[in-house]
Amino acid sequence: MRYLGIFLCAALGIGAGSPDKADKRSSHGRRSVEVMHSHRHKLSKRRRSRDRKSCGSKVYSLLSDGTFERGLSAFQVYYHEGVGGAAEVNGDLSVRIDDKSSERYKVQLLHNISINEGETYSLCYDAKASSRRKMMVDIDSGPTAYASLSGQQFIKRIGRRYKHIKFTFTAQQTDPDARVAFNLGLEDADVHLDNIGLYPGKKCGTPTPEPPDPDLEPDPYEPGQGDPNFHIYLAFGQSNMEGTGVYTPEDNLNNPRAQVFHNFGCANLGRDYGVWYSAEPPYFGCWGGYGVADGFVEALLDQSPSTVTIGLVPAAIGGSDIALWEKGAPIGRGNIGTEKIPPQFAGGYDWLLDLARKATETGVIKGIIFHQGETNTANPQWKYQVQQIVSDLKADLHLGSIPFLAGELLHVSEGGCCGIHNPEINQLPDLIPNAHVISAGGLEGADVAHFTRESYKAFGVRYAETMAKLVYPPSPSELLSVCGAPTDDPNAPSFTKDFRLTGRFGASNDRVCYTWPGSSMAFRFSGTSASLELQNDARLRFQVEVDGNRNDLWVEPGLQSYILASDLEDGVHTVKLTRLTESFTAVSSLVAAPSVQGELLAPPPAPERTLLFLGDSITAGYGVEGADQTCSYAHETSHPLKAYAGLTAEALGADAHLIAWSGIGLWRSYGEETPVSPTMQVRQGLTLANETQAIWDAARFQPEAVIVNLGTNDFWNGDGGQYEQALAGFLAQLMVDYPTGPIYLVISPMLSGAVREGQASILRAREGGRIKVLDLGLNLASNGFGCDYHPNIVTQQQMADRLIEVLKQDLGW
Numbered sequence: 151m152r153y154l155g156i157f158l159c160a161a162l163g164i165g166a167g168s169p170d171k172a173d174k175r176s177s178h179g180r181r182s183v184e185v186m187h188s189h190r191h192k193l194s195k196r197r198r199s200r201d202r203k204s205c206g207s208k209v210y211s212l213l214s215d216g217t218f219e220r221g222l223s224a225f226q227v228y229y230h231e232g233v234g235g236a237a238e239v240n241g242d243l244s245v246r247i248d249d250k251s252s253e254r255y256k257v258q259l260l261h262n263i264s265i266n267e268g269e270t271y272s273l274c275y276d277a278k279a280s281s282r283r284k285m286m287v288d289i290d291s292g293p294t295a296y297a298s299l300s301g302q303q304f305i306k307r308i309g310r311r312y313k314h315i316k317f318t319f320t321a322q323q324t325d326p327d328a329r330v331a332f333n334l335g336l337e338d339a340d341v342h343l344d345n346i347g348l349y350p351g352k353k354c355g356t357p358t359p360e361p362p363d364p365d366l367e368p369d370p371y372e373p374g375q376g377d378p379n380f381h382i383y384l385a386f387g388q389s390n391m392e393g394t395g396v397y398t399p400e401d402n403l404n405n406p407r408a409q410v411f412h413n414f415g416c417a418n419l420g421r422d423y424g425v426w427y428s429a430e431p432p433y434f435g436c437w438g439g440y441g442v443a444d445g446f447v448e449a450l451l452d453q454s455p456s457t458v459t460i461g462l463v464p465a466a467i468g469g470s471d472i473a474l475w476e477k478g479a480p481i482g483r484g485n486i487g488t489e490k491i492p493p494q495f496a497g498g499y500d501w502l503l504d505l506a507r508k509a510t511e512t513g514v515i516k517g518i519i520f521h522q523g524e525t526n527t528a529n530p531q532w533k534y535q536v537q538q539i540v541s542d543l544k545a546d547l548h549l550g551s552i553p554f555l556a557g558e559l560l561h562v563s564e565g566g567c568c569g570i571h572n573p574e575i576n577q578l579p580d581l582i583p584n585a586h587v588i589s590a591g592g593l594e595g596a597d598v599a600h601f602t603r604e605s606y607k608a609f610g611v612r613y614a615e616t617m618a619k620l621v622y623p624p625s626p627s628e629l630l631s632v633c634g635a636p637t638d639d640p641n642a643p644s645f646t647k648d649f650r651l652t653g654r655f656g657a658s659n660d661r662v663c664y665t666w667p668g669s670s671m672a673f674r675f676s677g678t679s680a681s682l683e684l685q686n687d688a689r690l691r692f693q694v695e696v697d698g699n700r701n702d703l704w705v706e707p708g709l710q711s712y713i714l715a716s717d718l719e720d721g722v723h724t725v726k727l728t729r730l731t732e733s734f735t736a737v738s739s740l741v742a743a744p745s746v747q748g749e750l751l752a753p754p755p756a757p758e759r760t761l762l763f764l765g766d767s768i769t770a771g772y773g774v775e776g777a778d779q780t781c782s783y784a785h786e787t788s789h790p791l792k793a794y795a796g797l798t799a800e801a802l803g804a805d806a807h808l809i810a811w812s813g814i815g816l817w818r819s820y821g822e823e824t825p826v827s828p829t830m831q832v833r834q835g836l837t838l839a840n841e842t843q844a845i846w847d848a849a850r851f852q853p854e855a856v857i858v859n860l861g862t863n864d865f866w867n868g869d870g871g872q873y874e875q876a877l878a879g880f881l882a883q884l885m886v887d888y889p890t891g892p893i894y895l896v897i898s899p900m901l902s903g904a905v906r907e908g909q910a911s912i913l914r915a916r917e918g919g920r921i922k923v924l925d926l927g928l929n930l931a932s933n934g935f936g937c938d939y940h941p942n943i944v945t946q947q948q949m950a951d952r953l954i955e956v957l958k959q960d961l962g963w
Contacts, residue, residue: 229551229583230256233335236550242276242344245334250813252782254286254333261330263348265289265299265321273304273317273330274354275346281821282309282867283339287317288331299328310823312344318352336782336938339821371507371546380513381454382411382461383617384543385433385443386475386502387522389468390557393441394596395603397431401440405429408447409461411509413501414492423492424508426461434464440603441466442521442557445610446617453618463509465502467491471525472535474498477542499539506547516621517553518543519613523575524559524599527568537581551583553620555613558590560601567598584620588612645743649673650753652805653729654851656837656844661685661741665839667770667790668808670728671740677748679716680725685709687736691785695726703727709741724754731785732770733811733839759804759963762853762888763795764834767812768900769859771796773937774946781937783812792943794926795857797950802963807851809834815863817876824871830860831880848887854961856888857924857953859896861909868905874912881916892960893921899929899941899949922960926952 227237227245233256234248247257265271277285284307289300300319308315321328330348334341349355376382385391408429412421416436421427429447432438443462450460467474475498495501506515518540526532540554556578560566572590579585589612593605601609642657653669655662673680684705692703696715703712714725729738744750763769771793772783781787790796790808799806811833813820819827828842837844858880864873884893895913898906913923926949929941936942941949957963 226258226260228258228260230258230335233257234551234583242342245341245343247334247338247340250338250783251335252784254335255331256335258334259332259343261346263289263328263330264326265324265328267321267324270318270320270351272349272352272354273319273347274315274349276312276314276344277306277308278310278312278342279308280310280340281823282307283337283341283821284308285341286333288333289319289321290329290331291323291325291327299323299325308341312342314345314354316354337821371548376510376513377459378514379457380409380459380461381516381621382463382506382509382513383446383450383516384463384465384502384506384518385446385520386465386498386518387520388466388470388525389441390524390559390600390606391442391464391466391519391521392434392468393432393439393444393606394468394600395440395444395606397440397444401444402430403428403448403451405451407456407459408451409459410447411461411463411505413464413505424505426509426512429460429462433462434466441606442609442613443519445607446519446613447610448607449611449614450618453614454622459513461509461513463502463505463515465498465505466521467498469525470498470522472522472532472539475502475522475539476535477539477546499542503543503546506543510547515547515549515552517555517617519555519557519617521557523571524568527559527571528574529571530574532571533574533577533581536578540582540585553617554578554582554585555588555616556585557588557609557613560593560595560599561590564593564595565598566595586616586620588616648743648750648753649740650756652756653807654809654837654846655740661739663737663739663838664729665733665737666807666809667729667732668796668806668810669738670726672724672726673744673753674722674724674751675744675746675748676720676722676751677746678718678720679713679747680723681711681713681745682727682740683709683711683742683745685739685741687738689785690729690731690736690738693728693730693789693791695728697723702730705738707736711745714744720748722751728791730771730789730791732772732788737838757803757805759802760851760853761795761799761802761804761806761957762851762856763806763808763810763859764830764856765795765808765810765859765896766814766830766863767810767940768862768898769793769795769808770810770812771946772812773940774943776935776937776940776942779935779937779939783937787937792946793941794946794949794953797947798953798957801950801954802957804854807853809839811839813863814860815866815873816860816880817864817870817872820863820866823867829876831876831883852888852890854891855957856884856891856893857896858884858893859898861913862898862900865898865901865905865909870905870909870912873909874915877912877916881921885920891920894924894953894956895921897923897925899927899945900939902928924953924956 229235230251233251235246235257237246238244243259245257245259251257273287273289284305287304288298291297291299299322301322302319304317306315332343347355406428409426410429410433411426412423414435415421415423418436431440431444433443443464447460447462454460477499491498491501495504523532536556544550544552556575558572558575559568561572562569576587578587588609590609593609594602596602643660643662646657646662649671651662651671653664653666655664655669686705686707688707690705692705694701694703694714703714705712714727715723725744769790771788771790773781773787774789774792776787790810791800795806795808811830814830814833816830818825819829832842833839835846836842837846861870861873864870881893895916897910897913901909910925917923929935929939929945933944934942
């Protein structure tokens with residue numbers, strides 16, 4: 151195995167401060183991020199085969215050792231809210247990015263440096279990507295202002311082969327806490343980096359590698375090869391996790407699927423340290439009580455597959471300071487509660503780490519539950535300490551981004567002494583990937599700091615419900631059992647008669663499910679107010695239209711009732727609810743008839759005119775409400791009803807199905823050299839956009855015209871590959887599915903020059919009979935841009951105007 155040769159070198163006196171928090175420039179909900187770094191990897195003697203340029207430069211005063219034979223050390227990789235991935239060192243630095251993000255700064259590689267005003271430096275590095283993409287590099291002022299110190303943001307396009315890149319700049323001010331910042335967001339192509347160096351002047355160089363530290367022993371730990379069906383959950387914190395409730399013999403679960411890894415040698419219990427026992431209280435130590443973890447284990451048994459064993463690794467100490475759980479045991483032994491730590495460990499972190507490593511010889515760690523804070527109430531540094539503890543645990547145990555659940559403290563309204571700390575707890579999801587806060591709302595206290603036994607049990611259920619959703623999501627077959635049939639199936643729920651549903655809805659006995667943007671449900675009532683019960687897998691944006699007046703509605707995960715109209719004049723009203731968020735985010739479900747203050751009436755009649763749009767981000771309205779091209783995808787700026795398809799349907803009074811998915815192509819999707827993700831040839835035949843078993847019956851919706859706007863992403867790197875062959879097969883299927891009416895092929899407004907002419911030539915070669923080619927115009931800079939250079943409202947309206955004119959003429963509308 152090769153290890154990363156990453157280095158920063160500069161003139162004498164250039165050094166590095168300690169790494170700090172990630173960039174906070176985003177105006178969206180940013181998740182500050184886990185530092186993914188290597189810990190004392192076993193060193194490799196094999197050297198890189200690629201030649202290195204040499205100038206004999208030396209590394210000065212840096213936290214890294216120049217060649218990074220020992221891992222990432224002083225570098226930090228941050229993943230912000232909504233962006234998954236991982237960083238690995240294996241000959242170079244591989245930064246995996248699972249999803250596109252809304253800003254460049256949502257995935258970052260950082261290293262602290264020191265620079266002097268007026269001096270010239272060159273940042274040199276090798277870079278490649280899993281597919282062609284852009285990458286931005288800057289020198290910024292770090293922990294507070296994040297201002298650019300280079301006077302520019304250096305953007306370079308990289309491809310699948312390593313490219314040696316040099317960025318020369320003159321420092322605009324002196325800053326001992328400056329940072330080199332590789333901003334990797336906006337695109338989801340993985341990035342590989344190597345040979346990073348900061349040099350004085352305008353030339354690149356090579357550092358003199360530091361000799362390895364003889365006192366640094368390689369970490370021998372490797373994750374165990376435990377049973378993949380033995381699922382381990384770590385539990386740590388203070389007294390509410392340890393438990394203060396009185397347990398009874400009935401709390402012995404007597405279920406072989408529930409096991410506890412004992413954390414102490416207890417003669418009174420006949421238990422030895424580091425041995426699995428059937429789940430019988432006390433779970434923590436020799437004398438613990440009933441707590442959060444007891445309720446968690448019991449509830450998770452019912453919410454996990456019957457083939458899975460639940461194993462708890464407990465390590466909680468009543469009254470313990472959060473510092474007891476920090477790596478390096480900063481408060482050490484002799485503090486409150488430390489007498490409960492086995493004497494061979496200096497602090498809580500080493501104890502928990504040892505238990506977890508031993509436990510993985512039997513199973514696989516799936517998640518972490520945590521409850522602590524009473525000892526550190528209202529300390530603003532607490533959340534950062536927790537962030538670092540979780541980061542260290544995940545790195546030392548090779549856990550990746552497993553769920554981390556933290557519970558609130560007893561609310562002040564319930565007499566809690568420390569509920570003022572809950573705002574700090576509720577910031578953890580902004581700091582830790584895959585972190586979630588478990589509400590303590592409505593739970594009663596036994597005293598000012600602790601919960602009652604009944605509340606512990608209810609609290610544990612809340613932990614288990616969240617963990618089960620994250621670790622044991624429904625399988626595709628389970629999803630189909632809920633949402634698989636078309637809406638006119640005889641088994642569809644009876645309440646569907648109260649709505650006019652537009653779009654693709656899958657129905658079952660108790661709900662209808664939908665994913666495609668632009669899907670809508672309309673109803674009528676006589677009265678003054680109306681609400682609707684919805685279930686969603688994520689936070690989504692909808693539009694509510696009441697008698698023509700439109701407003702946004704944000705729906706939250708889970709099953710909730712939403713007021714759509716209130717305080718209306720008593721009379722007949724029409725309400726329409728339309729999903730705006732794209733399909734890849736989540737599944738939405740409608741579970742009941744509207745609840746009205748008054749009388750529910752027959753739904754509004756369906757219009758006679760019908761259209762089908764098949765497209766990508768242009769049709770989905772990606773970034774149409776964005777201020778300019780510098781933003782990226784966000785629910786707040788994407789709006790399918792303000793894209794040309796939605797505008798056309800509204801102007802013509804037509805019901806439209808919008809089958810649109812950002813980044814999709816006919817042969818391949820954006821960023822792919824060859825096909826990887828499902829293309830529109832697959833997705834256009836689905837009821838639910840991301841469920842390949844939910845097949846849509848085209849006979850159920852026969853549009854008067856089909857509009858196809860696809861190809862932008864097939865040509866993303868200038869070469870359309872097998873787009874022409876894919877188009878031929880796609881059109882053949884459309885001709886069968888929709889045997890009457892014109893099929894319009896739109897030339898991409900986002901392609902230009904020879905590439906656009908190439909796509910247009912392919913489309914025109916298919917023209918004839920029912921197949922027609924449309925040029926709805928170019929995405930012109932004079933109109934301005936939406937996010938990521940997509941058409942804004944001005945351009946989308948111009949496209950719609952042209953299409954409306956054509957449809958009126960061809961269809962006689």
